[in-house]
Amino acid sequence: xxxxxxxxxxxxxxxxxxxxxxxxxxxxxxxxxxxxxxxxxxxxxxxxxxxxxxxxxxxxxxxxxxxxxxxxxxxxxxxxxxxxxxxxxxxxxxxxxxxxxxxxxxxxxxxxxxxxxxxxxxxxxxxxxxxxxxxxxxxxxxxxxxxxxxxxxxxxxxxxxxxxxxxxxxxxxxxxxxxxxxxxxxxxxxxxxxxxxxxxxxxxxxxxxxxxxxxxxxxxxxxxxxxxxxxxxxxxxxxxxxxxxxxxxxxxxxxxxxxxxxxxxxxxxxxxxxxxxxxxxxxxxxxxxxxxxxxxxxxxxxxxxxxxxxxxxxxxxxxxxxxxxxxxxxxxxxxxxxxxxxxxxxx
Amino acid sequence: xxxxxxxxxxxxxxxxxxxxxxxxxxxxxxxxxxxxxxxxxxxxxxxxxxxxxxxxxxxxxxxxxxxxxxxxxxxxxxxxxxxxxxxxxxxxxxxxxxxxxxxxxxxxxxxxxxxxxxxxxxxxxxxxxxxxxxxxxxxxxxxxxxxxxxxxxxxxxxxxxxxxxxxxxxxxxxxxxxxxxxxxxxxxxxxxxxxxxxxxxxxxxxxxxxxxxxxxxxxxxxxxxxxxxxxxxxxxxxxxxxxxxxxxxxxxxxxxxxxxxxxxxxxxxxxxxxxxxxxxxxxxxxxxxxxxxxxxxxxxxxxxxxxxxxxxxxxxxxxxxxxxxxxxxxxxxxxxxxxxxxxxxxxxxxxxxxxxxxxxxxxxxxxxxxxxxxxxxxxxxxxxxxxxxxxxxxxxxxxxxxxxxxxxxxxxxxxxxxxxxxxxxxxxxxxxxxxxxxxxxxxxxxxxxxxxxxxxxxxxxxxxxxxxxxxxxxxxxxxxxxxxxxxxxxxxxxxxxxxxxxxxxxxxxxxxxxxxxxxxxxxxxxxxxxxxxxxxxxxxxxxxxxxxxxxxxxxxxxxxxxxxxxxxxxxxxxxxxxxxxxxxxxxxxxxxx
Numbered sequence: 057x058x059x060x061x062x063x064x065x066x067x068x069x070x071x072x073x074x075x076x077x078x079x080x081x082x083x084x085x086x087x088x089x090x091x092x093x094x095x096x097x098x099x100x101x102x103x104x105x106x107x108x109x110x111x112x113x114x115x116x117x118x119x120x121x122x123x124x125x126x127x128x129x130x131x132x133x134x135x136x137x138x139x140x141x142x143x144x145x146x147x148x149x150x151x152x153x154x155x156x157x158x159x160x161x162x163x164x165x166x167x168x169x170x171x172x173x174x175x176x177x178x179x180x181x182x183x184x185x186x187x188x189x190x191x192x193x194x195x196x197x198x199x200x201x202x203x204x205x206x207x208x209x210x211x212x213x214x215x216x217x218x219x220x221x222x223x224x225x226x227x228x229x230x231x232x233x234x235x236x237x238x239x240x241x242x243x244x245x246x247x248x249x250x251x252x253x254x255x256x257x258x259x260x261x262x263x264x265x266x267x268x269x270x271x272x273x274x275x276x277x278x279x280x281x282x283x284x285x286x287x288x289x290x291x292x293x294x295x296x297x298x299x300x301x302x303x304x305x306x307x308x309x310x311x312x313x314x315x316x317x318x319x320x321x322x323x324x325x326x327x328x329x330x331x332x333x334x335x336x337x338x339x340x341x342x343x344x345x346x347x348x349x350x351x352x353x354x355x356x357x358x359x360x361x362x363x364x365x366x367x368x369x370x371x372x373x374x375x376x377x378x379x380x381x382x383x384x385x386x387x388x389x390x391x392x393x394x395x396x397x398x399x400x401x402x403x
Numbered sequence: 404x405x406x407x408x409x410x411x412x413x414x415x416x417x418x419x420x421x422x423x424x425x426x427x428x429x430x431x432x433x434x435x436x437x438x439x440x441x442x443x444x445x446x447x448x449x450x451x452x453x454x455x456x457x458x459x460x461x462x463x464x465x466x467x468x469x470x471x472x473x474x475x476x477x478x479x480x481x482x483x484x485x486x487x488x489x490x491x492x493x494x495x496x497x498x499x500x501x502x503x504x505x506x507x508x509x510x511x512x513x514x515x516x517x518x519x520x521x522x523x524x525x526x527x528x529x530x531x532x533x534x535x536x537x538x539x540x541x542x543x544x545x546x547x548x549x550x551x552x553x554x555x556x557x558x559x560x561x562x563x564x565x566x567x568x569x570x571x572x573x574x575x576x577x578x579x580x581x582x583x584x585x586x587x588x589x590x591x592x593x594x595x596x597x598x599x600x601x602x603x604x605x606x607x608x609x610x611x612x613x614x615x616x617x618x619x620x621x622x623x624x625x626x627x628x629x630x631x632x633x634x635x636x637x638x639x640x641x642x643x644x645x646x647x648x649x650x651x652x653x654x655x656x657x658x659x660x661x662x663x664x665x666x667x668x669x670x671x672x673x674x675x676x677x678x679x680x681x682x683x684x685x686x687x688x689x690x691x692x693x694x695x696x697x698x699x700x701x702x703x704x705x706x707x708x709x710x711x712x713x714x715x716x717x718x719x720x721x722x723x724x725x726x727x728x729x730x731x732x733x734x735x736x737x738x739x740x741x742x743x744x745x746x747x748x749x750x751x752x753x754x755x756x757x758x759x760x761x762x763x764x765x766x767x768x769x770x771x772x773x774x775x776x777x778x779x780x781x782x783x784x785x786x787x788x789x790x791x792x793x794x795x796x797x798x799x800x801x802x803x804x805x806x807x808x809x810x811x812x813x814x815x816x817x818x819x820x821x822x823x824x825x826x827x828x829x830x831x832x833x834x835x836x837x838x839x840x841x842x843x844x845x846x847x848x849x850x851x852x853x854x855x856x857x858x859x860x861x862x863x864x865x866x867x868x869x870x871x872x873x874x875x876x877x878x879x880x881x882x883x884x885x886x887x888x889x890x891x892x893x894x895x896x897x898x899x900x901x902x903x904x905x906x907x908x909x910x911x912x913x914x915x916x917x918x919x920x921x922x923x924x925x926x927x928x929x930x931x932x933x934x935x936x937x938x939x940x941x942x943x944x945x946x947x948x949x950x951x952x953x954x955x956x957x958x959x960x961x962x963x964x965x966x967x968x969x970x971x972x973x974x975x976x977x978x979x980x981x982x983x984x985x986x987x988x989x990x991x992x993x994x995x996x
Contacts (some may be wrong), residue, residue, distance in 0.1 A: 089516040099703040119703035141894040179867040228866040230856025
């Protein structure tokens with residue numbers, strides 16, 4: 057363990073830990089925008105600068121590893137002044153339309169602007185304007201709100217292994233975009249949306265469905281596959297308007313396209329409410345559960361008697377639990393008497 | 404002219420070729436053959452292309468050596484070759500009016516050439532020419548009879564510091580890398596010379612590529628690297644070509660490859676990686692990212708590349724000039740090298756002397772030489788006998804040294820104290836016609852456009868600095884803007900991630916420090932140097948105007964009116980202030996205020 061002294065508080069951290077990690081362990085707040093605990097350090101936003109005894113210039117705490125006996129100061133008038141300059145610079149190139157933004161109330165940049173009391177902007181000037189909208193079906197990409205913290209780029213590369221987006225252009229015109237500025241055409245896992253600290257990346261389906269302050273969060277498990285990712289349903293007026301995942305869950309907050317964006321079936325009017333039985337004349341009719349189960353049992357028996365058990369095969373779903381799948385194969389083998397049983401995950 | 408040894412050396416660096424060096428060489432080949440001179444002197448005339456010798460303004464430069472007696476011609480074109488062959492080579496009478504004058508000799512007199520000693524003297528495309536002047540002796544000595552530690556000791560004692568700008572002691576860097584245990588280590592030559600107006604590294608590689616390669620081999624031996632890269636701009640095609648030839652020749656001579664010079668344990672080879680024109684890739688972590696195939700974007704240090712560099716392995720990155728010094732230090736000794744320079748800045752430094760100086764070109768001077776000697780002795784003073792205003796050193800990361808500090812010593816410490824840097828060695832001379840606000844704006848436009856965009860202070864901060872400067876040059880600035888420039892400039896320096904952002908405000912801060920009155924004049928709507936277009940008005944001085952109509956014809960905005968042979972007038976509401984009328988008027992009848 058390495059000993060460190062941060063703002064007079066002593067602590068011990070593992071070798072390789074950064075100053076920021078050590079400070080968080082000691083409950084000392086340091087503002088950041090580009091840092092994300094699950095991604096490699098970026099060091100771009102410059103808000104987490106601290107002073108370290110023996111180093112002449114401020115350094116970013118997110119990139120600096122703790123060394124034995126290091127003495128760190130996280131807040132001085134000079135540091136806070138620099139932070140305010142940086143924030144003002146970011147906001148001088150930001151739409152500042154929080155009143156209309158999906159992420160209002162749930163935005164790190166907005167929080168920091170509030171705490172640092174950025175009202176007047178000394179650096180007001182040209183702002184990046186992008187006319188083109190990304191036509192992909194899932195992710196709203198409002199690059200005028202992008203602060204180029206690089207979290208989305210890192211998540212796409214390090215977590216998903218896709219690298220669908222990267223930094224393009226130079227200087228003030230730098231921008232994060234897919235190759236050749238085409239519409240995003242990736243797996244749409246939405247990890248980028250999950251890590252974005254501003255309103256630059258949101259779900260297309262989120263629009264005007266309700267902001268975070270009015271949301272009731274319901275933690276549950278994703279029903280799509282046997283992986284069983286922890287998800288959080290964002291519910292407004294009894295409607296699921298957004299799905300997120302908590303970093304503390306075993307899937308560390310990462311989801312796939314279905315889990316993150318495929319929630320519209322929940323409230324869909326086309327959703328089945330009763331079993332349906334196919335009629336001889338064609339078409340389906342609604343039935344009760346008792347009737348449907350009796351019908352299925354009767355037909356299975358008939359087929360088994362007439363054609364033998366191996367004329368029947370069973371295919372179960374990855375959306376069932378392990379227990380359900382166990383029971384299903386047991387049913388096929390013991391009750392029907394066949395080994396013709398498989399699972400869609402193998403296909 | 405019987406039995407005379409005749410040698411012809413033609414300057415064929417980028418400057419020489421641009422001035423027609425290839426044609427001059429062809430003309431010599433042709434006329435040597437047709438004149439039958441080789442038969443008449445009973446010897447073969449040797450002809451060599453050589454690299455840049457500094458005074459590019461006088462290209463094509465040609466040396467004629469007859470039994471070692473050297474005559475240098477300037478401004479040579481292919482049409483002049485027949486007369487040189489006839490009168491000088493055959494009849495033995497040099498053509499006086501074409502030879503270089505006193506200024507050529509003055510240009511070289513105060514220079515001390517180490518890195519450039521063989522540039523302009525040997526054929527850069529012939530390894531034997533380099534070997535003939537002692538090349539690869541140092542490699543042989545090091546590899547065959549010295550330990551890596553002994554080599555490092557010599558470099559440390561020489562006091563050589565990195566010539567790329569930061570001035571880190573080279574021997575120390577090698578020593579750190581030498582001591583790290585690792586299965587792979589790398590040495591990289593940083594030839595991504597991107598400062599506007601800088602051409603030191605290009606000229607060294609064009610003129611003497613083997614010196615750089617030899618420096619890398621000795622470095623690789625010292626640190627234990629098996630892999631080397633030269634990261635060079637694709638915009639330097641001649642340097643790349645000569646480097647490729649040199650690498651091939653070095654491999655053929657077993658200075659590179661497996662079992663170098665028969666030493667079983669010593670394997671080292673060099674690859675060329677072409678840069679795609681991003682200035683920031685001169686920053687070492689961005690350079691590494693670029694070699695790795697990623698976007699050239701700097702990362703925070705530590706870890707420094709010497710601990711974790713290319714593909715996470717210990718990596719030494721040295722600048723071209725640093726490496727080119729190594730063979731000479733090894734051959735002539737640490738004591739010889741450290742006899743030049745100051746206490747803390749040893750050896751010589753190559754500068755690209757440009758701007759309003761008479762002799763612009765590539766120079767090499769001992770560290771610590773007073774700036775005055777560079778400008779007035781080597782550079783021959785200011786063009787048109789105008790007044791020196793300032794000298795910009797260190798390119799876009801540097802600052803301006805005002806004329807009254809011209810006795811400043813050119814070394815790392817003195818320049819840093821004055822708010823500038825040695826940098827990679829750009830040196831731009833500014834005279835009374837240069838507007839310092841405009842100069843600052845020029846450099847900021849460059850750094851702003853070349854910022855990688857990763858960190859906020861550099862990406863947005865430099866943009867805001869530029870906007871404020873733009874406002875000032877349009878006469879819309881206020882006293883508060885000057886304070887904001889200083890405040891924002893200093894914050895960008897403190898908060899930026901890499902050297903680009905940390906130094907980008909230097910051109911503004913140094914001009915604000917030394918030329919604040921020029922900024923203040925702009926606030927009042929005046930540009931004292933008459934450069935900033937929006938603050939100028941053009942008018943016709945009636946008594947000088949002959950009514951020739953030249954200005955009327957050239958004006959793109961139709962702002963000039965007047966009858967023939969009568970004084971014309973300029974309508975200031977239509978004038979776009981392009982200055983075409985001012986430039987075209989032969990009678991000085993257009994006033995610019």
